[in-house]
Structures are given as structure tokens and as C-alpha cells.
Amino acid sequence: MSNPHNPHNRQYHAKNNKAIHATNLTDTGLDWRMEFANTINDRQTLAKMLDLPLDFAEKVGDFALKVPQKFVKKMQKGDMNDPLLLQILPTAAETVQALGFVADPLAEKLANPTKGVIHKYRSRVLIPITGACMVHCRYCFRQHFDYQENLPTTNDWQTIVDYIVKHPEVNEVILSGGDPLSLSDRRLFAILDILESLSQICTIRLHSRVPVVIPSRLHDALLQRLSSSRCQIVLVIHANHPNELDDETVFYFKQAKLAQITLLNQTVLLKNINNNADVLATLSEKLWQAGVLPYYLHVLDKVAGASHFYIDDEQAVAIYWQLLEKCAGYLVPKLVRETPNEAFKTPLNLYAKNS
Ligand SMILES: *Cc1c(COP(=O)(O)O)cnc(C)c1O
Ligand code: SF4
Numbered sequence: 306m307s308n309p310h311n312p313h314n315r316q317y318h319a320k321n322n323k324a325i326h327a328t329n330l331t332d333t334g335l336d337w338r339m340e341f342a343n344t345i346n347d348r349q350t351l352a353k354m355l356d357l358p359l360d361f362a363e364k365v366g367d368f369a370l371k372v373p374q375k376f377v378k379k380m381q382k383g384d385m386n387d388p389l390l391l392q393i394l395p396t397a398a399e400t401v402q403a404l405g406f407v408a409d410p411l412a413e414k415l416a417n418p419t420k421g422v423i424h425k426y427r428s429r430v431l432i433p434i435t436g437a438c439m440v441h442c443r444y445c446f447r448q449h450f451d452y453q454e455n456l457p458t459t460n461d462w463q464t465i466v467d468y469i470v471k472h473p474e475v476n477e478v479i480l481s482g483g484d485p486l487s488l489s490d491r492r493l494f495a496i497l498d499i500l501e502s503l504s505q506i507c508t509i510r511l512h513s514r515v516p517v518v519i520p521s522r523l524h525d526a527l528l529q530r531l532s533s534s535r536c537q538i539v540l541v542i543h544a545n546h547p548n549e550l551d552d553e554t555v556f557y558f559k560q561a562k563l564a565q566i567t568l569l570n571q572t573v574l575l576k577n578i579n580n581n582a583d584v585l586a587t588l589s590e591k592l593w594q595a596g597v598l599p600y601y602l603h604v605l606d607k608v609a610g611a612s613h614f615y616i617d618d619e620q621a622v623a624i625y626w627q628l629l630e631k632c633a634g635y636l637v638p639k640l641v642r643e644t645p646n647e648a649f650k651t652p653l654n655l656y657a658k659n660s
Contacts, residue, residue, distance in 0.1 A: 336524065337524060340375055341373065341487075343373070344373050344374070344439065345370070345371070345373070345374060347370065351372070351394075355380060355384075355387075356382045356383045357383065357384075357385060359394070368399075368445075368448045368610070370394070370395050370441065371393075371438070371440060372393045372441070372518070373518045373519050375518060375519055376517070376518040377389075380548075386577065388577070388579065389549060391575075392442055392444070392545065392578060393441060393443065394443065395443065396613075398613040399610040399611070400610070401610075401613070405607050406610070406611065407608070407609055408449040408609050409449065409450070410643075411446060411606060411643050411645055412645035412646070417455065419465065420454070420464065421433070421457030421461050421462075421465050422469075424468075424472070424475070426649060427648065428475060429476070429477035429478065429508075429510075430468075430477075430479070431478075431479040431481050432457065432465065432479070432480055432481065433447075433450075433456060433482050433483060434480050434481070434483070434485050434492075435456065435482045435483040435488050436452030436453075437483050437484065437488075438482065438514065439484060439515050439518050440514060440518045442514070443611065444573060444611045444614045445608070446606035446611075447482075449608065449609065452483065462499055466499065469505070469506070475505065476506060476507045477507065477508040477509070477510060478500050479511075479512060480493075480509065480510065480511050480512070481511075482512075484512075484513050484515055485513055486515035486522050493527075494530055500536070501536055506536060507537060509537070510538075510539040510541060511538075512571075513540065514542070514543040516540070516542045516554065516557060516558065516561075517549050517550070520553050520554045520556070520557040521557065523558075523560060528560055528561055528563075529564070531561075531564060532564035532566065537567065538565075538566045539566070539567045540561060541569045542558075542568065543570070543571050543572070544570055544572065544588065544592065545572050545573055545579050546579050546588060547587040547591045550592065550595060555591075555595040558595040558596050559596055562596035568597040568598070569597065569598055570592050570597050570598070570600055570638070571601040571603060572588065572638060573602075573603045573604075573605060574602055574603065574621055574624070575605065575614045575616070576615060576616050577614075580620065580624060581624065582624050582625075582631055585624070585628050586628060586632050589632050589638070598636075601639050602638040602639065602641070603642065604618065604640070604641075604653065618653055621640065622640070622654075622655055640652065641653065
């Protein structure tokens with residue numbers, strides 16, 4: 306119920322500002338821009354930061370190395386198998402052509418009624434508002450997505466609005482990408498203004514990995530804008546391993562929580578990274594301490610170039626049973642897969658030998 310005229314809200318702002326100044330973090334929005342500008346794109350710099358002889362290919366296909374320094378600092382120096390490093394390091398394994406691993410595994414083209422809108426699930430539409438991400442995750446299912454064809458330009462927004470109005474069952478808009486938080490505040494706020502003007506929209510959701518790789522992106526001006534929205538704001542972050550959450554990350558998540566934003570996390574089950582119930586349980590506990598609830602645990606989408614991360618359903622289900630034993634019920638995410646043409650994210654069958 307965020308309303309800028311609600312005195313409750315003003316109280317939040319006062320409290321929030323105090324918290325920010327007390328920890329001496331600057332609040333100008335400059336921090337994240339600096340960090341974004343210093344993003345690592347070459348293996349020499351990465352190798353030097355990690356004390357590693359990284360002789361991987363600089364660029365595999367079109368999906369180049371890209372990682373913010375803040376994320377690299379969470380990696381263990383000298384460890385070739387660091388679970389964070391494995392998520393961002395281009396390797397020759399990406400050139401393997403594995404059976405069933407394709408460019409558009411979710412057939413999103415089919416659910417693309419008008420440019421800039423993916424309407425697959427009844428009550429909510431997804432709008433990829435930018436092709437850019439602040440990190441390139443090697444397992445990403447959108448790595449071959451045709452953004453040029455699908456990014457809405459200023460002129461397309463009227464068509465998108467018309468589409469939503471013609472579909473009164475839509476009450477939620479999901480801003481995605483790429484990563485919606487790689488847009489500038491100015492552009493993001495303009496999009497929020499449009500969506501908030503549609504009375505049928507109750508919830509605006511952002512799916513973003515930025516809070517994990519450049520936490521200071523959740524700076525005060527952004528949180529205040531989100532907090533003063535007429536709509537419920539949901540921020541679904543994307544963390545795969547407990548090492549991704551350091552003190553700074555936790556600080557900004559708590560700020561977002563103070564701003565009345567609902568924080569959820571989604572994780573992709575990845576071989577050699579988090580295919581282990583202890584790791585997933587620790588991730589859930591750490592998220593919870595930071596005010597974030599686990600939402601989805603996705604099995605990998607079979608995207609070309611990512612077969613080396615694949616965990617089959619039988620192993621996924623076995624890990625999930627162990628996770629159920631380790632955590633409070635509310636800390637166990639839903640184990641799902643994304644299936645083309647299915648009306649919801651499909652739960653895996655926990656009782657099948659081979660679901
Ligand atoms: C994942 C996804 C959603 C959101 O689904 P929820 O189950 O509500 O989290 C909506 N649209 C598309 C196209 C999606 O891929
Ligand atoms: S941030 Fe998200 S969309 Fe971007 S590469 Fe990573 S997983 Fe893919």
C-alpha cells in the first residue's frame with residue numbers, strides 16, 4: 306500500500322535516510338555507475354584479480370566475458386573451481402553442441418503477441434525492457450534472444466498499453482531483459498509512470514541480477530521511487546550460491562525491505578556450482594537473514610552452450626528431498642521447469658523415478 310501521501314511512508318523515508326547516512330554510503334547514484342564503468346571484460350584483468358592463469362578464450366560466440374568487480378571480489382583467489390567464477394567464465398565447453406540444447410529453449414517467440422510483450426501466463430505479461438545485463442551468466446537462457454527485434458522503443462509503448470488494456474485479466478507486469486536494473490533511473494521511472502497509469506495493474510515486478518552483482522544500484526533514489534508506487538513492488542533477485550551474498554549485498558537488501566519492497570529470490574540449479582542440498586540450504590538461510598524469501602529453484606533451460614551445467618531431473622529431485630529435510634518450509638523454493646506452451650512454471654514430479 307505505498308502511497309506518497311501516506312504519512313507512514315514519509316516515516317519510512319526518514320528512517321531510511323538515517324540508515325544510509327549512518328553507514329556512510331554515498332547516495333548520489335554515482336557508486337553504481339562507477340562500478341558499471343569498471344566492469345571487467347578481459348581475461349587478463351580477471352586473472353590478475355584472482356591470481357589465476359586463466360587461459361580461456363576471450364570470447365566464445367557472441368556472449369563475451371562481462372563481470373563487475375564487486376562480484377569478482379566475492380570469489381576465492383587461486384580457486385579455478387570457485388562457484389562464482391564458474392558462472393561467468395567463458396570456456397570451450399560452451400562450443401559443445403549437445404543434443405536438445407537449442408537457441409530458444411522456451412519457444413518464447415510463440416508467446417510474443419506484439420513487439421515487447423511476452424504473454425505466456427494468464428494474469429501477467431513480461432516486458433524485456435533492455436537487452437543489456439551487468440553480468441554475463443554463462444548458463445543464461447536468453448543469451449541467444451533477439452533483442453533487436455523485441456525491445457520496445459518509445460513508439461511501441463502505446464501498442465503495449467493497448468495490448469494490456471485489451472487484456473483485463475492482466476494485473477501484473479514483469480520488467481525483465483536482459484536486466485531491467487541496467488537501465489538508467491530516468492528511463493526506468495518513465496516506464497513505471499506508464500504502468501502505474503493503468504488502473505488494472507496492481508503489481509510491478511522486476512527480475513534482476515544487478516542487486517547481487519552491483520548492490521549499490523539499489524540506491525536511495527531508486528528505492529524511494531519504488532516505495533512511492535501505487536502498485537505492489539516485487540523485486541525478484543537472482544542468487545545461485547551463498548557466497549554471492551556479502552555484507553554490502555545484505556545491507557542493500559535490507560534497505561529495499563525498509564522501502565516496503567517484497568524481495569524474492571530465484572536460483573538456477575547448476576552442476577558444480579550449487580547441485581548440493583547443503584549449499585542450497587545455506588543460501589536459503591542467508592537470503593532469509595537478508596529479508597529475501599526463496600521463490601523458485603529452476604532446472605536449467607536447455608540453451609545451446611550450457612550443457613556442461615545440466616543436472617537431470619532425477620538428481621534435481623534427489624537434491625530437493627534433502628533440502629526439504631534441512632530447512633524451514635518457507636525457506637524451500639519451488640522446484641520448477643519452464644516448459645513451452647505450459648500455462649505455468651511446471652513443478653517437477655517429486656514421486657517419479659524419472660519425472
Ligand atoms: C517466469 C515468467 C513469468 C512469471 O511467472 P511466475 O510464476 O508468476 O513467477 C511470467 N511470464 C513469463 C513469460 C515468464 O517466463
Ligand atoms: S543477468 Fe540474467 S538475463 Fe543477464 S545474463 Fe545473467 S541470467 Fe541472463
